[in-house]
Amino acid sequence: MRVGELSRRSGVPIPTIKYYLREGLLAPGVAVASNQADYGEEHLRRLLLVRALIDVGGVSVAGAREVVGALTAYADDPLELLGVAQSSVAPRHQPDRATPEWLAARGRVTELVAERGWLVEAWSPEMDQVADALAAGGSLGVPELSEKLGEYADTAASLAAVEVGMVLARPDPAARMELVVLGTVLGEALFSALRMLAHQHESKRQLELGKPGPGIAQ
Amino acid sequence: MRVGELSRRSGVPIPTIKYYLREGLLAPGVAVASNQADYGEEHLRRLLLVRALIDVGGVSVAGAREVVGALTAYADDPLELLGVAQSSVAPRHQPDRATPEWLAARGRVTELVAERGWLVEAWSPEMDQVADALAAGGSLGVPELSEKLGEYADTAASLAAVEVGMVLARPDPAARMELVVLGTVLGEALFSALRMLAHQHESKRQLELGKPGPGIAQ
Numbered sequence: 484m485r486v487g488e489l490s491r492r493s494g495v496p497i498p499t500i501k502y503y504l505r506e507g508l509l510a511p512g513v514a515v516a517s518n519q520a521d522y523g524e525e526h527l528r529r530l531l532l533v534r535a536l537i538d539v540g541g542v543s544v545a546g547a548r549e550v551v552g553a554l555t556a557y558a559d560d561p562l563e564l565l566g567v568a569q570s571s572v573a574p575r576h577q578p579d580r581a582t583p584e585w586l587a588a589r590g591r592v593t594e595l596v597a598e599r600g601w602l603v604e605a606w607s608p609e610m611d612q613v614a615d616a617l618a619a620g621g622s623l624g625v626p627e628l629s630e631k632l633g634e635y636a637d638t639a640a641s642l643a644a645v646e647v648g649m650v651l652a653r654p655d656p657a658a659r660m661e662l663v664v665l666g667t668v669l670g671e672a673l674f675s676a677l678r679m680l681a682h683q684h685e686s687k688r689q690l691e692l693g694k695p696g697p698g699i700a701q
Numbered sequence: 702m703r704v705g706e707l708s709r710r711s712g713v714p715i716p717t718i719k720y721y722l723r724e725g726l727l728a729p730g731v732a733v734a735s736n737q738a739d740y741g742e743e744h745l746r747r748l749l750l751v752r753a754l755i756d757v758g759g760v761s762v763a764g765a766r767e768v769v770g771a772l773t774a775y776a777d778d779p780l781e782l783l784g785v786a787q788s789s790v791a792p793r794h795q796p797d798r799a800t801p802e803w804l805a806a807r808g809r810v811t812e813l814v815a816e817r818g819w820l821v822e823a824w825s826p827e828m829d830q831v832a833d834a835l836a837a838g839g840s841l842g843v844p845e846l847s848e849k850l851g852e853y854a855d856t857a858a859s860l861a862a863v864e865v866g867m868v869l870a871r872p873d874p875a876a877r878m879e880l881v882v883l884g885t886v887l888g889e890a891l892f893s894a895l896r897m898l899a900h901q902h903e904s905k906r907q908l909e910l911g912k913p914g915p916g917i918a919q
Contacts (some may be wrong), residue, residue, distance in 0.1 A: 612894035643899030649849035676830035681861030685838035
């Protein structure tokens with residue numbers, strides 16, 4: 484198909500498609516004339532993937548390029564691919580990690596992982612990110628995050644079990660690998676929005692419970 | 702204290718503090734000389750909050766300014782404040798919402814909320830964001846997200862119950878409001894990193910289970 488049809492079928496404007504081509508997020512089409520190229524179904528699919536990463540997952544263009552590259556580079560290595568997909572949704576900045584508070588928080592994370600027997604590499608950047616959140620909470624007078632770390636970990640573990648099960652239920656290895664990426668990014672966006680809805684519900688519910696009922700005198 | 706001490710105690714470089722002052726993320730200090738200002742403990746605290754939002758939560762400078770403004774503007778309205786905090790961590794882009802697939806996904810979200818009796822406004826942007834993830838999943842051949850929507854919602858509900866309980870356990874209303882913001886942003890970062898660690902663990906664990914054991918002949 485021509486770029487116009489690719490645009491129509493994907494809902495992505497032609498200038499954006501050209502931008503993705505220049506940025507290497509989309510492989511070039513087959514040249515059919517000096518200024519015309521032909522695109523296949525795999526281009527459409529890749530375009531939809533890139534859009535989902537960027538629009539729904541909030542991944543940057545640079546992050547999406549890394550993920551797209553990793554899908555090819557790590558076609559046989561789900562753990563490497565998972566690492567790239569995970570780092571694409573992680574925040575870009577990095578707080579100060581040389582403080583005693585941060586090191587204490589990092590120690591707490593090592594303990595948590597050991598207690599639960601989680602099979603993770605000691606150098607996983609996510610261990611540091613957990614410590615970032617705990618240390619920021621600590622320095623801002625929010626010890627609650629540390630106190631409830633076990634509950635956070637329980638919830639994360641039960642969600643991860645569902646999601647990894649979802650991936651492994653696919654019989655085709657290539658389809659599995661795609662779900663490693665999409666599950667990480669779209670699953671994150673899905674869960675995050677549901678958590679916020681659930682917060683609204685719980686806030687209203689628990690605030691209502693705290694109010695005096697209609698039968699109580701002033 | 703002078704800006705140098707504010708910098709030392711917060712770990713934030715002086716040029717960054719000046720940038721936050723210009724951008725309105727931090728209130729001006731009290732002028733003590735033509736080119737000198739004095740800052741108090743509340744400046745230090747606000748600075749740490751801004752840093753946590755930006756570095757740990759991945760919130761943009763513009764988003765952090767909105768949250769900081771909302772802490773004052775909605776000091777008595779936890780639900781409004783929650784809305785601002787939630788939108789500060791949401792992705793900036795917006796996918797196409799005029800497709801039949803999106804509208805079907807949005808209907809599915811309305812059903813979910815109704816089935817569970819969740820007390821949320823029909824116009825909550827998070828309802829649309831859930832639909833964004835489901836519709837992107839659908840168009841990319843990932844019906845799993847829709848199929849497991851109930852499990853995602855269960856997990857989100859149990860995390861939200863812990864987090865809202867955490868906020869309401871604080872007796873002081875101002876301290877509660879701060880935790881609405883910090884819980885939303887830092888809690889998101891904390892959970893997200895834990896989910897990724899749990900993914901690594903579950904992937905290794907479930908992949909190991911699938912392999913033939915050492916006692917099995919080739």
